[in-house]
Amino acid sequence: MKKIQLKARIIANKKVSSSHYRLILEQKDILRKARPGQFVHVRVNEGLDPYFRRPFSISRAQEHLELLYAVVGRGTEILSRKKAGDELDLLGPLGNHFCMPPKGTRNVVMIAGAIGIAPFFMLSDYLRDKNYELTLLYGAKTKTQILPMRSLKDNGCRVYIATDDGTQGIKGRVSELYAKIPIDTQKTFIYACGPKPMIDSVLAFAHPNHLKGQVSAEEIMACGIGVCLGCATKTKTGYKTVCKDGPVFDLNEF
Ligand SMILES: Cc1cc2nc3c(=O)[nH]c(=O)nc-3n(C[C@H](O)[C@H](O)[C@H](O)COP(=O)(O)OP(=O)(O)OC[C@H]3O[C@@H](n4cnc5c(N)ncnc54)[C@H](O)[C@@H]3O)c2cc1C
Ligand code: FES
Structure with missing residues (x-):
């Protein structure tokens, strides 16, 4: 079975605008597998507060895994206080990814x-x-x-x-x-x-x-792996989970 729960070491967690941070992580397995549009589900704290992980798109995957996040609430505020050398528990890479443009696209x-x-x-x-x-x-x-x-x-x-x-x-x-x-x-x-x-x-x-x-698409997520159905969203072909069927959907699905 493929392993999706992995530890990542923080290389840097830098403020890059008035409310955004860039988190640079060492996590070779996710780095190798990640495709644009996929996300990681991050446990921002050791204990049970906050209880649920927080989802973040993979922003870059070149030398290191990079996330960009806005501080909007408790989870992201905790994340913003993490320092280089700290470890995070991640699930990923999760979800589907953007397809390449169809033939003929200019x-x-x-x-x-x-x-x-x-x-x-x-x-x-x-x-x-x-x-x-x-x-x-x-x-x-x-x-x-x-x-x-x-x-x-x-x-x-x-x-x-x-x-x-x-x-x-x-x-x-x-x-x-x-x-x-x-x-x-x-x-x-x-x-x-x-x-x-x-x-x-x-x-x-x-x-x-x-x-x-x-x-x-964005929905508030709990499990992140298609189990709880908490992130279900209505599409033209029925309800789909954003975490597993998405987060990327064809425009014509809505
Ligand atoms: C697939 C996916 C990819 C995402 N990628 C990024 C990213 O790259 N960078 C980034 O900054 N944020 C991203 N988000 C949103 C991010 O997950 C939320 O901002 C984060 O979970 C908020 O956590 P919090 O504890 O700080 O805020 P909370 O205290 O939980 O909530 C604060 C506010 O944020 C809203 N919120 C909470 N969770 C989500 C959510 N999952 N989606 C949208 N709004 C939410 C709440 O409704 C509330 O208004 C993504 C969400 C999804 C579903
Ligand atoms: S968050 Fe549980 S099914 Fe998507």
């Missing part, structure tokens, strides 16, 4: 809301040098919550930013940037990850324009 558009940017660092590592026009549309509340974009740009990605308060990029939601998406059913492929209202706006744009793509 324009790849990644749409990220807030910390939904996390899996796109790794996805762009896979898509670079493959003759795609790579575009990232990235929305956040304010400039101080925009994560450093260097590695995405190094991967050839054109980046457009929207902030709610207009402190960086255009003022407004990321949906204000959808005019940048080439409307070409055969040549454009979309990847989206972010809060539910953003995913709804992507679907509302993609469906009438017959665009293809995939979305990464």
Whole structure:
């Protein structure tokens, strides 16, 4: 049976924006198996508080395993206090992964809301040098919550930013940037990850324009391995678990 519960040693846990951290981990098995869009389920503390693990997308898997996380509650606040040398207990890599764009694709558009940017660092590592026009549309509340974009740009990605308060990029939601998406059913492929209202706006744009793509869904998770059904989400073909059937779904499933 494949082993998915593994220890990881923290190499660094650095603050990279006003509310985000980059966690760099030594975990060779997960590093080797990870694919873009998959996640790890992290026990943030030794004891029972908090009781459940917390899911985080694998943000990069090159020399080390990297996660990017926003501090939003108790679990992520505990995680933010972890130091280099500490150990974490992980389940992973979990879930399915983004597929590569279908044959004939020329324009790849990644749409990220807030910390939904996390899996796109790794996805762009896979898509670079493959003759795609790579575009990232990235929305956040304010400039101080925009994560450093260097590695995405190094991967050839054109980046457009929207902030709610207009402190960086255009003022407004990321949906204000959808005019940048080439409307070409055969040549454009979309990847989206972010809060539910953003995913709804992507679907509302993609469906009438017959665009293809995939979305990464978010649900609060308990087991993370398809057992408790706590993360079930409604799709056009019935209820599916985000942790095992997802987190990546075809746009047309919603
Ligand atoms: C597949 C998947 C991948 C994810 N990847 C990342 C990532 O790369 N980086 C990152 O920062 N976050 C990611 N999340 C969200 C992350 O798991 C939650 O922010 C985290 O569990 C919150 O834990 P907490 O104890 O700090 O907050 P809590 O005190 O549990 O909750 C604080 C707030 O966060 C919301 N929340 C809690 N759990 C989730 C959840 N699973 N999804 C969405 N909202 C949640 C709560 O509703 C509440 O509003 C991902 C979630 C999923 C399902
Ligand atoms: S979290 Fe238990 S089935 Fe998904």
